[in-house]
Amino acid sequence: IQSGENGTLDGMVTLKALENKGEQRSGIVVIYDRHGKEVANVECTQKGVVLTPTTQSLRALYNDATVTLHVESNGEWIVEKENEEDEWYSFTKTEYNGTDDIVINLQENTGLSVLKATFRISSKAQAGSEPIVKVIALKQGKRNVIPLWITNGLLLPANRYSQTAQ
Secondary structure, three states, X not given: OOEOOOOOOOOOOEOOOOOOOOEOEEEEEXXXXXXXXXXXXXXXXXXXXXXXXXXXEEEEOXXXXXXXXXXXXXXXXXXXXXXXXXXXXXXXXXXXXXXXXXXXXXXXXXXXXXXXXXXXXEEOOOOOOOXXXXXXXXXXXXXXXXXXXXXXXXXXXXXOOOOOOO
């Protein structure tokens, strides 16, 4: 608070903030009456980079799938895999401008374990600033395999009948 931190009757409060070279930020100024009772909250928002995904964790079933992640932004940004060797998923595009959707194509998981990966969305750095980076976790389920027994010519789930069933 640069001025007006206390006074009587009507008055003015002046706030001063350093230049914001990063992510958009906000704060709340609380105003109290003469008895120390809170009477108002004033939210102040300082412009900056907006890069806000709707979630930081995505999940999908084992089959071929397309997953979409909505990202709110006010500038240019990119998406990239943290491990380029993860070939089981891909992005339809990797460069964006403003609010958009990341479309992720998943190949069928034919393995016996859940597939896990992380990828980054990053703002393009402007002069004198660092990029804003968000890490997103991606999981793809595995196909459930049900062991089967052949008993008296019938195919039965192993969990319902033992090997000694006649």
